[in-house]
Amino acid sequence: MQKKKIFKIEDSNIEGIxxxxxxxxxxxxxATEKAWKKIKKGKIGFYAWRIEKFxxxxxxxxxxxxxxxxDSYIFLKVTEDKEKKLHYDIHFWLGASTSQDEAGTAAxxxxxxxxxxxxxxxxxxxxxxxxxxxFLSFFNPGSFKLLSGGCDSGFNHVEPEKFDPRLLWxxxxxxxxxxxxxxxxxxxxxxxxxxxxxGLTLYQFQSKGAGKFEKSNAGQLTRAIDDERKGxxxxxxxxxLEKTSDVTMRTFFSYFQKDxxxxxxxxxxxxxVSEEDCKTLVALIPDNDGGDDNEFEKNSNKRLMQLSDSxxxxxxxxxxxxxxxVKSLLKSEDVFIFDxxxxxxxxxxxxxxxxxxxxxxxxxxxxxxxxxxxxxMPVTACFEGxxxxxxxxxFHGK
Numbered sequence: 420m421q422k423k424k425i426f427k428i429e430d431s432n433i434e435g436i437x438x439x440x441x442x443x444x445x446x447x448x449x450a451t452e453k454a455w456k457k458i459k460k461g462k463i464g465f466y467a468w469r470i471e472k473f474x475x476x477x478x479x480x481x482x483x484x485x486x487x488x489x490d491s492y493i494f495l496k497v498t499e500d501k502e503k504k505l506h507y508d509i510h511f512w513l514g515a516s517t518s519q520d521e522a523g524t525a526a527x528x529x530x531x532x533x534x535x536x537x538x539x540x541x542x543x544x545x546x547x548x549x550x551x552x553x554f555l556s557f558f559n560p561g562s563f564k565l566l567s568g569g570c571d572s573g574f575n576h577v578e579p580e581k582f583d584p585r586l587l588w589x590x591x592x593x594x595x596x597x598x599x600x601x602x603x604x605x606x607x608x609x610x611x612x613x614x615x616x617x618g619l620t621l622y623q624f625q626s627k628g629a630g631k632f633e634k635s636n637a638g639q640l641t642r643a644i645d646d647e648r649k650g651x652x653x654x655x656x657x658x659x660l661e662k663t664s665d666v667t668m669r670t671f672f673s674y675f676q677k678d679x680x681x682x683x684x685x686x687x688x689x690x691x692v693s694e695e696d697c698k699t700l701v702a703l704i705p706d707n708d709g710g711d712d713n714e715f716e717k718n719s720n721k722r723l724m725q726l727s728d729s730x731x732x733x734x735x736x737x738x739x740x741x742x743x744x745v746k747s748l749l750k751s752e753d754v755f756i757f758d759x760x761x762x763x764x765x766x767x768x769x770x771x772x773x774x775x776x777x778x779x780x781x782x783x784x785x786x787x788x789x790x791x792x793x794x795x796m797p798v799t800a801c802f803e804g805x806x807x808x809x810x811x812x813x814f815h816g817k
Contacts, residue, residue, distance in 0.1 A: 452528075455535045458495065461505070465557060466495040470521045475528055484562035488514035488547055489569035491525040495532065495540075496557055507540035508807070509533060510554050515547040515795075541807055546795035548598065551762045553809050554797070555596065561589075561639035565598040584674045584688065587614040587640070590709055595636040604678045604700060609659065610708025612637040615674055616644065617689070622671045623656040628708050659704070663697040672700045721813070722790070726754040726782050728774050735782055745816040751803055754779045756786050759813040763787070763798045766806070 454468055454475040467481035470491045481492050494510040511529040513522045526544070533540050545554050547565055555563055564587065588598045589612040597614075600606040607613055610628040614621060614637055621641050625634055645652050655667045663669070669691035673679070679686055682699060686692050692700065723739040729752065738748055738755075749755055751768035754775045758764075763786070765779045783798050801810060 484558040491521040510543040512545040542800040544798040549795040551797035561636035604703040608709035722758040724756040746814040
């Protein structure tokens with residue numbers, strides 16, 4: 420069996436999209452795409468599709484926040500403001516191990532969906548583990564989960580006798596998310612919350628430095644899993660600060676079979692380890708906080724770049740950094756790339772030239788490489804007059 424190629428975001432073909440011929444082709448295709456015909460035009464709603472063999476398929480599992488790293492998805496969120504005006508946000512989400520074909524199809528179909536609404540939506544690129552605030556806000560607290568494998572592996576309808584335990588990592592403050600990690604003690608830390616899902620028992624491990632929002636979201640997720648299994652699981656909550664004589668903690672460590680074998684310990688899953696062995700296993704937990712929850716939101720990361728061909732030559736220059744990023748620096752005749760620390764915005768002025776418009780997404784990729792920013796960062800394309808609140812509020816002044 421051929422190994423699936425790991426997708427690199429710099430290989431995305433989105434930057435090559437934008438010629439007039441391409442636009443006409445997409446508009447024709449958009450009118451015939453069956454997936455778009457099911458959208459209720461003129462009404463608010465939330466839609467999700469998965470890319471399956473170059474086709475767009477409805478995916479209700481994704482609407483609940485269950486996303487798989489082998490897949491690529493497209494989401495449409497339609498909202499209404501106080502003036503009853505509809506706003507459209509299209510997000511294409513790329514799993515860490517999605518194929519280039521799936522990623523390319525998701526990018527292309529996102530632009531096609533934009534054409535279906537005559538260019539009214541704001542487009543967003545999302546990557547696994549680097550989701551934007553806007554995207555995460557679509558899901559109920561604690562329900563957003565990054566899971567290993569593809570959609571076929573499933574998350575619901577657990578059969579205990581066939582169930583493989585999984586370890587879920589809950590981290591964050593404003594945007595708490597859940598990520599499935601390997602069943603290894605080194606995946607734990609002293610700053611976050613973890614749920615060990617053993618099928619009929621849910622263990623909630625609260626590290627000594629866990630935040631209140633992480634604990635709250637872990638509680639909500641635990642209840643959600645318990646509900647979907649008809650209340651059959653037992654829920655066990657314990658702290659890293661518990662004594663090693665605690666039976667729940669000792670049972671919790673029995674599920675880390677890889678670590679048990681490495682320490683020459685022999686215990687069945689669900690059978691409490693000895694107090695002495697528990698001390699040994701607790702000592703294997705990395706003494707770190709799993710990374711700063713707010714690091715990606717630091718103001719010092721903000722940078723405003725200008726793309727202009729006003730003098731006949733395309734120039735890409737930095738115009739402001741940090742608190743100097745004010746909205747008055749935007750000019751209608753140009754394109755600007757605004758790095759707000761956790762997300763990249765590509766802003767196109769109403770008077771921007773065709774060359775500037777066509778090069779906008781390409782220069783966003785150039786920016787990520789030049790300034791050594793994570794290639795997985797969310798990238799949002801918006802036009803003058805159609806900006807969202809995240810963009811508006813990211814500036815330090817008018």
